[in-house]
Amino acid sequence: MSEAILQVEDLHIWFDLDEGELHAVQGVSFELEPGERMGLVGESGCGKTTTILAVMGLLPANASVAGRVLFNGEDILEEGENTVAPHRWKDIAMVFQGAMNAFNPVKRIGDQIAEPMELHGTARGRQAKGRVGDLLELVGIPGSRADRYPHEFSGGMRQRAAIAMALACGPKILLADEPTTALDVMVQAQILELLVGLTEELGLALVFVTHDLPVVAQTCGRAAVMYAGRIAEEGATADLYHDARHPYTRLLFAATPDLHGKEKIISIPGSPPRLDRVITGCPFQPRCDRAFAPCPTVTPRTVSVAERHVAACHLNEVPAERLGGAGATGAR
Amino acid sequence: MSSGPPLLEVENLVTHYRLGRGFLGTITRKPESSVHALDGVSFTVHSGELLALVGESGCGKTTTAQTIVRMIEPNSGRILFKGKDITRLSAGEMRPLRREIQLVYQDPYESLDPRFRVRDTIEEPLAIHGVDVAGDGRQQILSALERAGLSPPELYIDRYPHELSGGQRQRVAIAASLVLNPALLVADEPVSMLDVSVRAGILDLLAGLRRSGLGILMITHDLSTAAHYADRIAVMYLGRIVELGPAVDVVRNPQHPYTRALISVVPSRDPLARARPQLLEGETPNPTDIPPGCRFAPRCPMVEERCKSIDPELRPVGEAHEAACILVGGSQRPIAERAPRTRRDETEKRGA
Ligand SMILES: Nc1ncnc2c1ncn2[C@@H]1O[C@H](COP(=O)(O)OP(=O)(O)OP(=O)(O)O)[C@@H](O)[C@H]1O
Ligand SMILES: Nc1ncnc2c1ncn2[C@@H]1O[C@H](COP(=O)(O)OP(=O)(O)OP(=O)(O)O)[C@@H](O)[C@H]1O
Ligand SMILES: [Mg+2]
Ligand SMILES: [Mg+2]
Numbered sequence: 175m176s177e178a179i180l181q182v183e184d185l186h187i188w189f190d191l192d193e194g195e196l197h198a199v200q201g202v203s204f205e206l207e208p209g210e211r212m213g214l215v216g217e218s219g220c221g222k223t224t225t226i227l228a229v230m231g232l233l234p235a236n237a238s239v240a241g242r243v244l245f246n247g248e249d250i251l252e253e254g255e256n257t258v259a260p261h262r263w264k265d266i267a268m269v270f271q272g273a274m275n276a277f278n279p280v281k282r283i284g285d286q287i288a289e290p291m292e293l294h295g296t297a298r299g300r301q302a303k304g305r306v307g308d309l310l311e312l313v314g315i316p317g318s319r320a321d322r323y324p325h326e327f328s329g330g331m332r333q334r335a336a337i338a339m340a341l342a343c344g345p346k347i348l349l350a351d352e353p354t355t356a357l358d359v360m361v362q363a364q365i366l367e368l369l370v371g372l373t374e375e376l377g378l379a380l381v382f383v384t385h386d387l388p389v390v391a392q393t394c395g396r397a398a399v400m401y402a403g404r405i406a407e408e409g410a411t412a413d414l415y416h417d418a419r420h421p422y423t424r425l426l427f428a429a430t431p432d433l434h435g436k437e438k439i440i441s442i443p444g445s446p447p448r449l450d451r452v453i454t455g456c457p458f459q460p461r462c463d464r465a466f467a468p469c470p471t472v473t474p475r476t477v478s479v480a481e482r483h484v485a486a487c488h489l490n491e492v493p494a495e496r497l498g499g500a501g502a503t504g505a506r
Numbered sequence: 507m508s509s510g511p512p513l514l515e516v517e518n519l520v521t522h523y524r525l526g527r528g529f530l531g532t533i534t535r536k537p538e539s540s541v542h543a544l545d546g547v548s549f550t551v552h553s554g555e556l557l558a559l560v561g562e563s564g565c566g567k568t569t570t571a572q573t574i575v576r577m578i579e580p581n582s583g584r585i586l587f588k589g590k591d592i593t594r595l596s597a598g599e600m601r602p603l604r605r606e607i608q609l610v611y612q613d614p615y616e617s618l619d620p621r622f623r624v625r626d627t628i629e630e631p632l633a634i635h636g637v638d639v640a641g642d643g644r645q646q647i648l649s650a651l652e653r654a655g656l657s658p659p660e661l662y663i664d665r666y667p668h669e670l671s672g673g674q675r676q677r678v679a680i681a682a683s684l685v686l687n688p689a690l691l692v693a694d695e696p697v698s699m700l701d702v703s704v705r706a707g708i709l710d711l712l713a714g715l716r717r718s719g720l721g722i723l724m725i726t727h728d729l730s731t732a733a734h735y736a737d738r739i740a741v742m743y744l745g746r747i748v749e750l751g752p753a754v755d756v757v758r759n760p761q762h763p764y765t766r767a768l769i770s771v772v773p774s775r776d777p778l779a780r781a782r783p784q785l786l787e788g789e790t791p792n793p794t795d796i797p798p799g800c801r802f803a804p805r806c807p808m809v810e811e812r813c814k815s816i817d818p819e820l821r822p823v824g825e826a827h828e829a830a831c832i833l834v835g836g837s838q839r840p841i842a843e844r845a846p847r848t849r850r851d852e853t854e855k856r857g858a
Pocket of ligand 3: 222223224271351
């Protein structure tokens with residue numbers, strides 16, 4: 175097993191609001207290896223975007239952070255902007271949520287892709303121009319289209335251009351925030367193929383942020399399932415589906431229709447807790463179908479349940495017979 | 507299914523949006539162009555049936571819905587409701603029918619007025635149709651809330667939208683459309699704005715209403731949702747229905763090359779069930795200039811020379827199953843079902 179290229183350790187993020195404080199990320203830890211594709215999944219508001227914005231050092235001014243983010247072992251958040259800026263775009267890059275709709279409508283696509291390079295002095299003028307052409311080709315757009323304007327590109331092409339822009343300074347980690355969410359299923363398939371191809375060709379590590387479980391199931395070897403600012407469970411995607419160790423993971427899969435699945439689709443009653451109030455016990459407990467004595471009062475620890483498989487659920491810490499044998503918390 | 511005419515019949519519906527010529531166009535006398543949003547759409551919805559209309563962005567799903575409820579005037583074609591031609595009825599003549607045909611919008615955050623309590627939202631259609639909201643109406647309001655799964659209704663009736671979750675808001679919107687006891691519900695992407703954990707509740711609600719006799723046209727871009735909840739699926743491409751049939755048949759045995767490609771790229775939630783996605787090149791062409799012959803020909807992996815001149819119509823390819831492709835039908839072999847790999851296969855592969 176190779177060394178982690180990215181380690182996030184006990185990350186906390188608070189947003190200052192007029193009425194108080196919102197604890198958006200409540201102790202998130204994960205590791206990413208070079209060239210690995212990892213999914214970060216969960217429903218709206220669980221803290222996915224906030225987590226990866228912290229890794230980029232791009233949180234808004236009303237946010238405060240605790241915890242560590244290590245790039246190749248170096249803590250890049252230690253001294254704020256001073257320590258993170260040298261790595262931003264050069265080592266760690268991001269495709270923002272909705273990036274394909276965020277291009278400046280009156281500037282040529284190619285010039286916009288060249289911006290980060292010029293900003294970082296990685297290339298200038300002619301050299302930058304040549305690199306823009308190469309980048310466009312890399313993401314499957316003819317280099318000659320660099321002088322087109324955003325409205326002359328289809329949605330799928332704008333998403334490709336947004337990916338090209340993130341790759342401009344040759345990063346080793348790409349954080350992609352909902353890169354396929356607004357796209358049709360056929361264009362989504364094309365973008366997924368591109369992202370998988372890029373990780374394989376360039377050895378790029380990918381954090382794939384999405385609320386779409388099937389997309390992660392088909393593109394990532396590993397995933398972390400987030401709920402209310404915490405990671406409920408993390409492990410190989412196959413294990414999350416076939417051997418879930420957190421009821422939220424199991425229920426989330428069960429709520430997701432599958433084209434060829436025949437099981438009844440369920441919904442999870444209730445809604446996620448407010449993050450501007452202190453959460454006691456397990457955050458998922460009010461909606462959980464397996465809650466028992468400790469859940470409302472005791473915060474579950476994140477424990478290793480198998481090799482490279484962790485979960486934060488009390489069920490994993492009680493003797494098996496109490497639950498009626500092994501697999502009682504499983505996906506089915 | 508009762509005898510007599512279907513609840514809704516749509517025949518060869520054509521709806522174009524006119525685009526201005528723009529300044530240059532005007533001085534050069536360029537002909538005005540138009541978006542051929544619907545270019546000959548035909549289907550039926552029966553009472554007690556849920557028909558899903560699926561297709562990619564811009565294929566004409568919303569235009570279909572809005573044309574049916576007469577928010578948009580079609581250029582040609584006919585809309586029959588309970589056997590009666592409603593295509594050219596005036597607003598006054600449509601009025602009594604508005605009670606029977608209801609539209610549910612995609613976005614529960616926008617479709618509810620933030621200043622209206624749940625009660626007001628649901629009373630509004632009653633008041634418009636002259637129902638006494640204090641007398642008979644009150645019972646109708648409570649029962650609509652109940653049918654929409656907001657129970658006990660007293661708990662919700664005085665709340666404002668911001669005091670409800672997304673799923674509850676969509677339930678209120680559905681309650682408002684049920685309060686007049688419609689016969690047909692047209693739901694345009696009713697769950698796409700909702701978190702996956704609450705979608706099933708709304709979809710089960712629609713499925714239940716269908717079982718109690720409502721006809722439902724549900725628009726969705728999500729084939730997996732259609733597969734789970736619809737009785738029949740209609741697949742749209744560039745202003746036309748290219749395949750129509752029982753949901754199981756369309757999903758398990760798709761005939762039109764477009765449907766086949768679409769089905770092949772829907773990701774499975776099971777990481778071990780890897781499909782062989784059949785990617786189509788490029789994106790759907792612009793509906794201002796629809797290619798001659800088969801509109802799918804330019805992207806079709808099976809295309810033959812004659813496809814470029816023949817504009818295919820829907821024709822039978824199976825039991826109650828139709829496709830608009832001259833290359834398929836009759837004795838077509840079913841394409842292989844996606845075979846889920848077992849965990850053992852995966853372990854062996856990893857070990858290898
Ligand atoms: N700038 C901000 N100020 C205050 N609160 C914020 C801010 N940004 C995000 N939040 C809150 O932090 C929480 C996490 O938000 P975040 O955007 O990370 O969620 P997400 O998982 O990316 O959701 P989505 O799937 O909707 O994109 C939410 O409760 C959100 O309302
Ligand atoms: N008011 C309008 N004026 C001009 N063109 C329009 C108008 N409304 C829709 N169109 C065009 O008509 C075509 C069909 O649009 P429609 O909204 O029916 O598609 P849709 O299938 O509902 O798409 P989506 O999945 O994105 O909602 C598209 O090309 C669209 O750009
Ligand atoms: Mg987000
Ligand atoms: Mg639409």
